[in-house]
Amino acid sequence: MPLEVPSKTFTREEVAKHNTEDSIWFVIDTVVYDVSDFLDAHPGGEAVLRQVAGTDATVAFYNLHRHEVLQKYSDLAVGSIEGEKQSIVTPALGEISTVPYAEPLWLTPAFKSPYFNESHRRLQKAMRAFTDQYITPEALEKERSGEYVSQELIERMSKAGVLHMRMGPGKHLHGVNLLDGAVDGKEFDYFHDMICAQEQVRAACRGFQDGNMAGMVIGLTCILNFCKEPTLKKKITDEVFSGQKKICLAITEAFAGSDVAGLRTTATKTPDGKHYIVNGTKKWITNGVFSDYFVTGVNTGKGLSVLLIERGEGVETKPIKTSYSPAAGTTFITFDNVKVPATNLLGEENKGIYVILSNFNHERWTMACATIRYMRLVVEESLKWAHQRLVFRKRLIDQPVIRQKLAKMIALCEAHQSWLETITYQMCNMAYKEQAKHLGGPIALLKMSATRAAHEIADEAVQIWGGRGLTQTGMGRVIENFNRTYKFDAILGGAEEVLGDLGVRQAMKFMPKAVL
Numbered sequence: 337m338p339l340e341v342p343s344k345t346f347t348r349e350e351v352a353k354h355n356t357e358d359s360i361w362f363v364i365d366t367v368v369y370d371v372s373d374f375l376d377a378h379p380g381g382e383a384v385l386r387q388v389a390g391t392d393a394t395v396a397f398y399n400l401h402r403h404e405v406l407q408k409y410s411d412l413a414v415g416s417i418e419g420e421k422q423s424i425v426t427p428a429l430g431e432i433s434t435v436p437y438a439e440p441l442w443l444t445p446a447f448k449s450p451y452f453n454e455s456h457r458r459l460q461k462a463m464r465a466f467t468d469q470y471i472t473p474e475a476l477e478k479e480r481s482g483e484y485v486s487q488e489l490i491e492r493m494s495k496a497g498v499l500h501m502r503m504g505p506g507k508h509l510h511g512v513n514l515l516d517g518a519v520d521g522k523e524f525d526y527f528h529d530m531i532c533a534q535e536q537v538r539a540a541c542r543g544f545q546d547g548n549m550a551g552m553v554i555g556l557t558c559i560l561n562f563c564k565e566p567t568l569k570k571k572i573t574d575e576v577f578s579g580q581k582k583i584c585l586a587i588t589e590a591f592a593g594s595d596v597a598g599l600r601t602t603a604t605k606t607p608d609g610k611h612y613i614v615n616g617t618k619k620w621i622t623n624g625v626f627s628d629y630f631v632t633g634v635n636t637g638k639g640l641s642v643l644l645i646e647r648g649e650g651v652e653t654k655p656i657k658t659s660y661s662p663a664a665g666t667t668f669i670t671f672d673n674v675k676v677p678a679t680n681l682l683g684e685e686n687k688g689i690y691v692i693l694s695n696f697n698h699e700r701w702t703m704a705c706a707t708i709r710y711m712r713l714v715v716e717e718s719l720k721w722a723h724q725r726l727v728f729r730k731r732l733i734d735q736p737v738i739r740q741k742l743a744k745m746i747a748l749c750e751a752h753q754s755w756l757e758t759i760t761y762q763m764c765n766m767a768y769k770e771q772a773k774h775l776g777g778p779i780a781l782l783k784m785s786a787t788r789a790a791h792e793i794a795d796e797a798v799q800i801w802g803g804r805g806l807t808q809t810g811m812g813r814v815i816e817n818f819n820r821t822y823k824f825d826a827i828l829g830g831a832e833e834v835l836g837d838l839g840v841r842q843a844m845k846f847m848p849k850a851v852l
């Protein structure tokens with residue numbers, strides 16, 4: 337889609353006359369800009385604009401700015417050059433990118449896939465349009481300001497069924513209108529789930545991505561699968577799906593990260609057996625600061641248990657500053673003599689490890705979906721930049737060393753997406769018990785390998801982008817954000833080392849006894 341500009345036309349000779357003290361015009365991709373009143377406001381200063389007054393500044397502009405800048409400042413355009421047409425396209429909201437490798441192969445024209453049907457394609461389209469229109473603008477704003485997700489966006493996601501879809505396939509989707517009927521809740525499978533996760537990542541704001549109800553994605557599952565009180569279950573799911581209340585998963589402690597068996601938060605039954613008294617702390621809890629409910633891992637003497645704790649007397653939360661945006665709502669929680677009804681126990685007492693473990697596969701798989709999609713965004717940005725950026729009188733892409741870096745980045749990205757799709761297909765075709773037995777290891781290895789690949793991609797991308805890859809605003813924003821935050825996926829939901837070990841230990845269980 338071309339940029340929308342006033343219908344007036346000018347000749348290049350007319351533009352050339354506007355290189356005076358008071359009148360500065362230039363041309364970018366056949367569009368004429370009058371920046372006379374913008375000189376003071378230009379973040380790159382006045383002098384550089386004066387230097388190109390009256391000329392065609394297309395190359396100079398794209399060497400330094402993202403195309404979106406022109407959309408944002410479209411009121412500076414006064415018309416276009418007579419008889420000429422814009423050649424740079426502005427992708428419309430929800431459109432597929434035409435940059436090679438910018439989309440997974442299944443979305444790339446000419447490529448075929450055995451996994452995706454029409455409902456997947458409809459959902460992808462609807463989810464991209466929703467993300468571009470509603471999620472990305474807020475993500476960009478909140479990532480910068482560090483504020484939490486707005487109630488308005490939460491309610492919009494609730495009405496569109498986006499909150500429901502993020503919990504994965506299940507009965508909670510039956511009868512819910514999902515993005516204006518893009519998919520029937522009964523048809524919704526793990527490929528639909530993957531599409532939702534991957535499309536939302538395109539906002540490229542890692543802190544906000546977690547701040548945008550990630551606590552619900554990992555916390556509400558425990559309520560859906562393990563809450564034994566039907567009224568309580570209905571109350572919580574209704575409140576959370578409607579966006580009135582927020583929930584998070586509170587497992588990790590300063591004392592124990594991936595080693596969940598070492599948790600020190602205690603829950604002691606009152607003599608009448610009607611309540612638990614909870615004491616302890618939780619650290620790095622995503623969304624905790626603004627949550628109303630905490631699905632909490634506690635030590636009940638003979639083992640781990642999981643309790644639903646409501647915010648109230650004795651529960652305190654405070655934000656933790658990390659290297660990604662405060663928008664994530666990363667939290668330190670203290671529980672001091674918190675009285676919790678015994679009916680809030682999720683699963684069996686002292687067998688909470690099953691509740692926690694059963695959650696992990698979906699959480700880790702979702703994280704792999706996200707990391708792999710973010711890697712692709714970095715590939716897209718880097719391919720665009722390498723074609724745009726001129727150094728030593730050549731485009732970056734004309735340097736073999738840059739092409740080598742891109743080759744490595746593309747290969748890592750494609751390999752991980754293919755592996756992800758293979759595992760997703762197994763998830764669609766295995767019963768829950770089979771998944772637990774056969775997929776825990778492969779999902780752990782996939783997440784471990786994806787974040788190792790992210791490490792390589794972040795490293796190569798920053799080298800391609802130079803200083804811009806280290807700058808939070810402007811051209812390299814996505815690269816800077818990725819390089820600063822990919823480690824979150826390498827640690828959260830199980831550190832790479834723990835997951836690698838788990839993957840191999842699972843394989844050991846299936847090793848034939850005979851010496852081979």
Ligand code: HEM
Binds near residue numbers: 371
């Ligand atoms: C309609 C025309 C233009 C607009 C609306 C505009 C706007 C901006 C904005 C918003 C930035 C901040 C960085 C970013 O967000 O990308 C910027 C930076 C800059 N601009 Fe422009 N600009 C225009 C034309 C130009 C031209 C023609 C030149 C040079 C010939 C130029 C040179 C610069 C420089 C040197 C910077 C600083 C870049 C950096 O920090 O890496 N600008 N401009």
